[in-house]
Amino acid sequence: MPKVFNWHINREMEYPYEESRPDKQFAIIFNINRCIGCQTCTMACRNTWTFSPGQEYMWWNNVETKPYGGYPHNWDVKLLEKLGPQTWDGNTYAGETIFEKVPNDKRVLGHLPTEEDWAHPNIYEDTPAGDFVESTELPENSLWMFYLQRTCNHCTYPGCLAACPRKAIYKRKSDGVVLVDQSRCRGYRECVEACPYKKAMYRPTTRVTEKCIACYPRNDLDLGSRCVVACVGKIRMQGWLHSPDKSDPTNPIDYLVHESKVALPLYPQFGTEPNLYYIPPRWAPRDFLEQLFGPHVKKALAKYTDPDKKLFGLLRLFGTTETIISRFEVQDEVAIGFDRADRELVRVPLEEPMYIRSEYDQRHDVARLNEP
Ligand code: SF4
Ligand code: SF4
Ligand code: F3S
Numbered sequence: 001m002p003k004v005f006n007w008h009i010n011r012e013m014e015y016p017y018e019e020s021r022p023d024k025q026f027a028i029i030f031n032i033n034r035c036i037g038c039q040t041c042t043m044a045c046r047n048t049w050t051f052s053p054g055q056e057y058m059w060w061n062n063v064e065t066k067p068y069g070g071y072p073h074n075w076d077v078k079l080l081e082k083l084g085p086q087t088w089d090g091n092t093y094a095g096e097t098i099f100e101k102v103p104n105d106k107r108v109l110g111h112l113p114t115e116e117d118w119a120h121p122n123i124y125e126d127t128p129a130g131d132f133v134e135s136t137e138l139p140e141n142s143l144w145m146f147y148l149q150r151t152c153n154h155c156t157y158p159g160c161l162a163a164c165p166r167k168a169i170y171k172r173k174s175d176g177v178v179l180v181d182q183s184r185c186r187g188y189r190e191c192v193e194a195c196p197y198k199k200a201m202y203r204p205t206t207r208v209t210e211k212c213i214a215c216y217p218r219n220d221l222d223l224g225s226r227c228v229v230a231c232v233g234k235i236r237m238q239g240w241l242h243s244p245d246k247s248d249p250t251n252p253i254d255y256l257v258h259e260s261k262v263a264l265p266l267y268p269q270f271g272t273e274p275n276l277y278y279i280p281p282r283w284a285p286r287d288f289l290e291q292l293f294g295p296h297v298k299k300a301l302a303k304y305t306d307p308d309k310k311l312f313g314l315l316r317l318f319g320t321t322e323t324i325i326s327r328f329e330v331q332d333e334v335a336i337g338f339d340r341a342d343r344e345l346v347r348v349p350l351e352e353p354m355y356i357r358s359e360y361d362q363r364h365d366v367a368r369l370n371e372p
Contacts (some may be wrong), residue, residue: 002016004019005019006156009268016107021243029237031318033281035126037126042061045060049226054203057118059071059121073120080272084101091267093268099271104267107163110193136284140281144217144285149235150199151212154274157272164188166272177213179211182210185208188208197267224237224324231319241254244258251326261299263278265294278293316349324339327342334347
């Protein structure tokens with residue numbers, strides 16, 4: 001089997017196909033700290049792509065409450081148990097990936113969820129773990145939970161693609177988006193079993209598999225994906241990621257992932273080099289976060305809680321424009337986003353201006369505040 005380099009785990013690993021990175025890679029950054037769990041993203045996706053017969057249990061975007069929630073139920077716990085010990089030697093993953101710990105009759109380690117597992121997309125919503133205490137404070141809260149935003153990761157080494165015996169799944173060279181060729185798919189569901197994130201979904205009415213398409217028709221026009229632009233909490237930043245050796249510090253995604261290193265991949269130990277990145281929640285137990293996001297959690301949180309001006313400005317640009325920001329600048333008092341043609345898209349102040357109203361409104365001859 002070919003050897004490919006996976007920078008998330010800082011080593012070569014086995015994968016059924018040769019390394020073939022796209023010219024640029026679709027990626028989304030999620031700031032978990034800001035998510036309010038409103039599911040607007042989920043409904044934006046649902047109303048765009050998965051509202052038809054046979055798609056009733058198909059949620060390409062979902063937001064689940066960790067640690068107990070998951071769609072499908074226990075998608076990650078089941079795979080973590082099968083994978084065995086997942087130790088890190090510094091930055092290097094010392095365990096096995098889903099392409100290395102493979103059963104004899106399979107191409108990828110995985111599991112097939114039951115119908116019951118798919119049936120409750122927001123099970124354990126808002127259910128916390130830990131103990132209630134009268135007073136709790138950072139760095140870790142005693143009673144805790146957080147929302148985890150999930151779509152297809154448009155992985156660099158997709159499990160779904162590796163597993164399909166029909167070669168019906170492909171990764172676009174132009175943007176790294178992973179798609180199912182519906183005319184080739186015969187519904188074998190090896191992809192459903194092999195996707196570690198459970199984001200390849202079988203549709204019984206058409207007997208083929210479907211999945212998040214990254215809203216590529218929008219991306220082709222430089223517009224953000226539906227789940228990104230609909231986000232009420234402004235927690236998402238979409239763009240194009242380069243590999244670490246080609247990082248461009250003026251590109252918002254490269255800056256968050258490669259330069260400031262505040263955004264981390266979900267379960268890097270699975271080995272697919274996923275392309276969704278998360279700023280971890282400040283209040284959750286570090287050992288839990290390290291299982292989800294790998295060994296760099298503490299450094300990422302230290303940077304996020306004490307950001308330099310450039311990072312602070314970039315965080316202010318999240319959710320400010322429907323068009324994808326290709327380049328950003330942070331000046332004295334303002335952060336500016338530019339489009340692919342380097343035209344200014346948006347500028348936001350680093351400090352929100354504050355206006356103090358006088359208690360008495362002369363124009364309307366009324367007092368606005370209760371006066372003694
Ligand atoms: Fe395939 Fe799953 Fe990766 Fe999406 S998240 S590219 S469905 S392996
Ligand atoms: Fe749905 Fe588009 Fe978001 Fe994918 S990127 S989850 S298709 S809204
Ligand atoms: Fe292949 Fe999955 Fe279809 S394994 S044949 S893409 S159901």
